[in-house]
Amino acid sequence: xxxxxxxxxxxxxxxxxxxxxxxxxxxxxxxxxxxxxxxxxxxxxxxxxxxxxxxxxxxxxxxxxxxxxxxxxxxxxxxxxxxxxxxxxxxxxxxxxxxxxxxxxxxxxxxxxxxxxxxxxxxxxxxxxxxxxxxxxxxxxxxxxxxxxxxxxxxxxxxxxxxxxxxxxxxxxxxxxxxxxxxxxxxxxxxxxxxxxxxxxxxxxxxxxxxxxxxxxxxxxxxxxxxxxxxxxxxxxxxxxxxxxxxxxxxxxxxxxxxxxxxxxxxxxxxxxxxxxxxxxxxxxxxxxxxxx
Amino acid sequence: xxxxxxxxxxxxxxxxxxxxxxxxxxxxxxxxxxxxxxxxxxxxxxxxxxxxxxxxxxxxxxxxxxxxxxxxxxxxxxxxxxxxxxxxxxxxxxxxxxxxxxxxxxxxxxxxxxxxxxxxxxxxxxxxxxxxxxxxxxxxxxxxxxxxxxxxxxxxxxxxxxxxxxxxxxxxxxxxxxxxxxxxxxxxxxxxxxxxxxxxxxxxxxxxxxxxxxxxxxxxxxxxxxxxxxxxxxxxxxxxxxxxxxxxxxxxxxxxxxxxxxxxxxxxxxxxxxxxxxxxxxxxxxxxxxxxxxxxxxxxxxxxxxxxxxxxxxxxxxxxxxxxxxxxxxxxxxxxxxxxxxxxxxxxxxxxxxxxxxxxxxxxxxxxxxxxxxxxxxxxxxxxxxxxxxxxxxxxxxxxxxxxxxxxxxxxxxxxxxxxxxxxxxxxxxxxxxxxxxxxxxxxxxxxxxxxxxxxxxxxxxxxxxxxxxxxxxxxxxxxxxxx
Ligand SMILES: Nc1ncnc2c1ncn2[C@@H]1O[C@H](COP(=O)(O)OP(=O)(O)OP(=O)(O)O)[C@@H](O)[C@H]1O
Ligand SMILES: [Mg+2]
Numbered sequence: 190x191x192x193x194x195x196x197x198x199x200x201x202x203x204x205x206x207x208x209x210x211x212x213x214x215x216x217x218x219x220x221x222x223x224x225x226x227x228x229x230x231x232x233x234x235x236x237x238x239x240x241x242x243x244x245x246x247x248x249x250x251x252x253x254x255x256x257x258x259x260x261x262x263x264x265x266x267x268x269x270x271x272x273x274x275x276x277x278x279x280x281x282x283x284x285x286x287x288x289x290x291x292x293x294x295x296x297x298x299x300x301x302x303x304x305x306x307x308x309x310x311x312x313x314x315x316x317x318x319x320x321x322x323x324x325x326x327x328x329x330x331x332x333x334x335x336x337x338x339x340x341x342x343x344x345x346x347x348x349x350x351x352x353x354x355x356x357x358x359x360x361x362x363x364x365x366x367x368x369x370x371x372x373x374x375x376x377x378x379x380x381x382x383x384x385x386x387x388x389x390x391x392x393x394x395x396x397x398x399x400x401x402x403x404x405x406x407x408x409x410x411x412x413x414x415x416x417x418x419x420x421x422x423x424x425x426x427x428x429x430x431x432x433x434x435x436x437x438x439x440x441x442x443x444x445x446x447x448x449x450x451x452x453x454x455x456x457x458x459x460x461x462x463x464x465x466x467x468x469x470x471x472x473x474x475x476x477x478x479x480x481x482x
Numbered sequence: 483x484x485x486x487x488x489x490x491x492x493x494x495x496x497x498x499x500x501x502x503x504x505x506x507x508x509x510x511x512x513x514x515x516x517x518x519x520x521x522x523x524x525x526x527x528x529x530x531x532x533x534x535x536x537x538x539x540x541x542x543x544x545x546x547x548x549x550x551x552x553x554x555x556x557x558x559x560x561x562x563x564x565x566x567x568x569x570x571x572x573x574x575x576x577x578x579x580x581x582x583x584x585x586x587x588x589x590x591x592x593x594x595x596x597x598x599x600x601x602x603x604x605x606x607x608x609x610x611x612x613x614x615x616x617x618x619x620x621x622x623x624x625x626x627x628x629x630x631x632x633x634x635x636x637x638x639x640x641x642x643x644x645x646x647x648x649x650x651x652x653x654x655x656x657x658x659x660x661x662x663x664x665x666x667x668x669x670x671x672x673x674x675x676x677x678x679x680x681x682x683x684x685x686x687x688x689x690x691x692x693x694x695x696x697x698x699x700x701x702x703x704x705x706x707x708x709x710x711x712x713x714x715x716x717x718x719x720x721x722x723x724x725x726x727x728x729x730x731x732x733x734x735x736x737x738x739x740x741x742x743x744x745x746x747x748x749x750x751x752x753x754x755x756x757x758x759x760x761x762x763x764x765x766x767x768x769x770x771x772x773x774x775x776x777x778x779x780x781x782x783x784x785x786x787x788x789x790x791x792x793x794x795x796x797x798x799x800x801x802x803x804x805x806x807x808x809x810x811x812x813x814x815x816x817x818x819x820x821x822x823x824x825x826x827x828x829x830x831x832x833x834x835x836x837x838x839x840x841x842x843x844x845x846x847x848x849x850x851x852x853x854x855x856x857x858x859x860x861x862x863x864x865x866x867x868x869x870x871x872x873x874x875x876x877x878x879x880x881x882x883x884x885x886x887x888x889x890x891x892x893x894x895x896x897x898x899x900x901x902x903x904x905x906x907x908x909x910x911x912x913x914x915x916x917x918x919x920x921x922x923x924x925x926x927x928x929x930x931x932x933x934x935x936x937x938x939x940x941x942x943x944x945x946x947x948x949x950x951x952x953x954x955x956x957x958x959x960x961x962x963x964x965x966x
Contacts (some may be wrong), residue, residue: 224535231523
């Protein structure tokens with residue numbers, strides 16, 4: 190860890206440093222990934238990573254945390270998530286018990302007591318702000334949350350400061366490295382995007398994908414890995430309902446190893462293609478267009 | 483950067499940002515400031531890092547990337563002049579380019595899939611074969627340090643990718659590359675039709691990639707002569723989301739599709755979210771307790787969350803006639819996205835007849851197939867096969883009188899070109915009067931509405947009509963349509 194000119198601690202020395210250290214923890218970063226991670230840290234801005242499922246968005250956050258020995262705090266978004274799940278919530282049940290147990294006490298005293306640390310349930314956003322150790326905050330699948338939650342994120346990610354009316358304002362002692370992911374099922378608001386650096390993470394090029402396979406499934410012979418990546422590339426060009434992602438490439442490689450296959454002939458492809466293509470219509474389309482029948 | 487003018491980096495960056503804006507990438511002042519900060523943090527000689535860093539600061543959507551890359555190549559060019567690498571053109575005895583040897587070399591690099599070498603070859607090809615009408619003057623003024631084999635040749639007056647590619651004809655190398663790959667016998671797979679097909683498609687993709695390399699190199703060289711502004715005007719493709727649905731070429735189609743799919747899902751998730759949220763009439767514990775503070779902590783007034791509105795229903799009426807062929811494919815994508823989220827949606831297609839096609843949109847159905855099926859449905863074409871909105875609306879109102887109720891949002895998609903037939907305004911008014919909301923999406927530019935056989939103005943008086951020519955406009959309309 191280092192400090193920049195303004196005395197803020199920074200995580201990486203250079204873009205190349207990002208590449209090396211992420212590789213050390215098993216994440217093979219493209220130039221785009223390494224550059225944006227470096228800049229997000231240097232400029233102190235959240236990084237919004239958008240892209241199809243399974244290209245390594247979540248994994249990137251994990252890798253940055255591991256590479257920098259930071260704790261990973263994850264906010265998994267879903268439809269209907271609200272402030273109580275994302276930021277904090279009072280433990281109502283416990284508060285009610287406390288109120289009942291305090292019959293006869295002054296109300297003011299009870300109230301102060303009931304709204305104290307003991308009854309506070311911190312959720313990921315508040316957790317990340319209060320941590321004193323190095324932290325990577327991952328807001329995963331942001332597009333699944335309702336638009337109102339974006340307002341909350343905007344507030345929190347702006348100055349990493351939260352006001353709990355009963356407790357006062359809590360400010361982060363150090364800004365967590367923040368990564369938001371989105372599958373682009375909807376456009377996030379312009380305001381939120383403007384707060385962030387933007388990275389569109391797409392399928393890796395063939396060379397990088399071969400290296401990912403080699404590092405994740407080292408048992409797979411090199412020639413086979415190359416062939417597999419080539420077929421995956423062609424499948425991605427087919428306009429399928431769900432194009433195979435890096436996770437499918439890895440699953441396929443693992444399957445071949447598990448089946449003990451050492452060549453990828455037509456029978457092997459037929460037998461294992463279900464690992465790669467998840468929809469029946471895609472299977473039908475790929476088989477007919479690639480003359481696998 | 484080699485090509486930074488004397489006014490310095492900040493001015494150059496502002497120039498670049500303005501070029502992006504001219505190409506409909508709206509970059510705000512905040513983004514420009516971020517971009518300047520990015521330039522301060524990066525090693526400017528590492529061009530790909532600079533490219534990614536600027537993209538991260540300036541772009542907000544993936545659809546803008548192609549435009550960005552093309553402009554980046556002009557504003558932050560690789561170098562000046564030929565900027566040749568290690569891969570050189572083969573020359574014949576007489577000093578002319580040996581085209582046969584060149585094609586051999588290209589075939590070999592395509593078979594190897596050596597991207598770096600192909601890039602260098604593309605540069606050499608443009609330099610050696612793309613220069614047009616070798617002039618005599620010192621026309622460029624910007625050039626200077628061209629490293630090409632100048633000697634006999636003077637300064638070219640321009641570069642043409644057509645000319646360069648026309649002598650190399652990379653497409654015609656397909657069979658050769660495939661034969662080469664086969665003879666390398668990559669694992670005995672060479673025989674199977676599947677292996678052939680994979681190799682063919684991969685090779686085609688590489689050839690297309692090489693063509694793109696030649697084109698962008700041509701733009702770079704051309705910009706040195708004509709100025710980058712001129713090169714940007716003619717050489718940079720429009721973004722997918724700004725492309726007209728009706729005139730989308732094959733190359734932008736795939737792009738557009740990528741852009742429309744999330745939009746469909748966007749519409750669907752927003753509608754779905756509204757619907758589901760409406761079901762949540764539960765007690766709001768936090769607000770109940772806060773409120774209970776006034777009654778000494780006894781929760782007297784239960785605070786409920788929002789009440790539920792009625793369940794929305796959607797009816798889609800889609801023109802699938804020839805005049806909107808480009809549009810209807812995107813209609814289908816939108817419809818599919820909605821279909822997957824809603825049980826209460828009914829889909830009708832029309833030309834001069836009208837058919838219900840709700841059943842065709844099964845989850846995972848291939849949209850190309852669906853469109854084919856739609857067109858083979860008996861009843862879609864009742865008469866001439868040219869659109870007749872009046873007849874189609876008549877048929878719809880008569881055959882499915884209960885489809886539209888006071889809970890229904892009605893969406894009509896079409897160009898309102900009636901082939902001079904009776905538009906049946908009364909019939910449509912009747913349907914619209916029953917609906918809860920009604921909107922019309924028209925893929926034609928608004929200034930053409932009402933011209934020729936367009937009944938857009940008349941229909942527009944019955945229900946709001948929105949120009950919807952591009953994915954960007956569609957996004958705007960989708961935003962404005964809600965809540966359904
Ligand atoms: N560059 C990479 N280096 C190493 N492994 C990678 C890389 N990219 C992806 N992977 C692997 O691909 C798999 C999918 O990654 P991950 O779960 O992070 O995808 P995701 O983009 O978050 O997908 P989703 O949108 O479905 O959440 C993981 O097993 C991950 O390890
Ligand atoms: Mg993920």
